[in-house]
Amino acid sequence: MAPDTSSPFKLALISMPWSIFNRPSIQLGTLKAFMEREMNCQVDAFHPYLDVANAISTETYRRISGNSWAGEALFAPLLFPEQKEKARELFFSVLSRKKPQVPDFDKLVSTIDKTCSIWIDSIKWNQYDLIGFSVCFNQLFPSLYAANQLKKTLPGVSVVFGGSSCTGQIGLSLLHHFPEIDYVVDGEGEKSLHSLCRTLNNRTSLSSKQNSVLRPGGLVEKTEEITDINELPYPDYKPYFQEMAQIFSKEPFIPTLPLEFSRGCWWNKCSFCNLNLQWERYRMKNAGRMEKETTHFMQQFECLNFSFTDNALPLKQADNYFKAIASKRIDISFFAEIRAIGQPERLKLYNQGGLSTVQVGVESLSNSLLQKMVKGTTVIDNIAVMKLCSENGIQVEGNLITEFPTTTEAEIQETLVNLEFVLPYHPLSPAAFFLGHGSPIHRDGRAFGISALLPHHKIKKLFPPHYHNSLEQLTKGYRGDRKLQHLLWKPVYQKIEQWQNFHDMRTDKKTAPLQYRDGGTFLIIRQEQPPGQPLQHRLRGLSRKIYLFCHTPQSISNILQQFKSLKEESLISFISELSQKRLMFRDNDKALSLAVHQTLQET
Ligand code: SF4
CATH class of the missing domain: 1.10.10 (Arc Repressor Mutant, subunit A)
Structure with a gap:
């Protein structure tokens, strides 16, 4: 085949705050590698969250990025100045409970504005045929703000949004409300973005087969996904490392690299979960491919800390993978999310292969609540995984979902009693139930006493009133038993705090309690x-x-x-x-x- 000598299609991909600053964006890395393989395309990936982390200090950035609302609140006044007071209120309400002292809101907003403006001004945006924003956890307001700034100076530039925060009706709703967005990729990014770029490159109009690319008035219908994710190229993290070396030249750090073993969730039944809306099917890489990919990154970037982005590791492939990594005898370290694993040998093997920290979907210490959540686990499974991880040197992080709709007094009592049995293990954190858009409970809340869906009270602080009833949001408010649940769960919060204090006060943390x-x-x-x-x-x-x-x-x-x-x-x-x-x-x-x-x- 003759080489393609025509000038390449130029695509800019952006990941705004509040991505975790010491990790490259796997979304940008994956899309860049895929697009450059599939067509004559030059992809420039940008990570302005590094600029912001440097400007406000990495410590402050880490604290804000760990909260679902604080970061969005900081960008809200830049998009809607009239929301500043309410955004400030929200910022303090979500951060004030934790030490150290909450940073000054106005100062942060002004520093972020200045930093983003300098970054926007530093790039010649008119060279790009398309500018894409990866919009996931906590990135909606920052991305809307940056798209808005770009369109003000360059109204002719094309902007596409994609990512987990733009799925289905939410994506359509964003298109209708924000003229700065020209297209939304709904669902898995690779093929849809490729299709959009090809269409723009050929200067043709979108065909009806491209319905996973939304435009105002478009239909929500998905095109096919990648069938075998083993065929994807390795994500390209080079731009992140180049930016990091420039921005943090005086205080360099060694990043944690994201890895993707699987897409979706092999369980995919939890009643509160909306994490898998962008995937049609569950797919995984095989152990051999995953091992090669890990070794490639380790050697290319000389990093030893990795974090799996999977919702739940694929166990059979993970067995072979960790066995292979263990045989290399390297001091590698992994974080992964897992469902409750009850086999000690498996956990031992994973730990030998470098798995040092896991987030386990514990969610509850009440059997009937676990049934309502459709977790497919029981309390004894949850306690067993906490114990076995502790025994095998794996730190467990996880949440207990509190204020779950229809929780009864008996379920609270069961939780309180069972909390006494987990005292020796690493404490979990309380996470108040939120109604995720597209989750089974959101789709049919009647069984959970949800009589009406409302705009979420925190969203109302960030968007001006005329958006409240028409904009679809990722988190919904609802009419149900929220006040009752808040009261019922108070003793559980206290008991979790005692659990955390017990571990904080221990002097010899090397031995198990x-x-x-x-x-x-x-x-x-x-x-x-x-x-x-x-x-x-x-x-x-x-x-x-x-x-x-x-x-x-x-x-x-x-x-x-x-x-x-x-x-x-x-x-x-x-x-x-x-x-x-x-x-x-x-x-x-x-x-x-x-x-x-x-x-x-x-x-
Ligand atoms: S909560 Fe976790 S285990 Fe449950 S369906 Fe969602 S991703 Fe899967």
């Missing part, structure tokens, strides 16, 4: 409890054997089958006694030992 040492015929359990001296418990003979057997959740019938001489009555009484002491957990017909093996934890 509940651990055992095995003497072969007996074992000694050491149990820290607030307040006072640690307790010591000794289990001998059969008691020791039962305790070790319940390392993972075991049914009563399983235990009886294992220890044939054991009477059911004695077993139940043993488990009850140890549960009262918070050394075991019993959930219906299953039991779990709670102490972690000290020797394992030290290796």
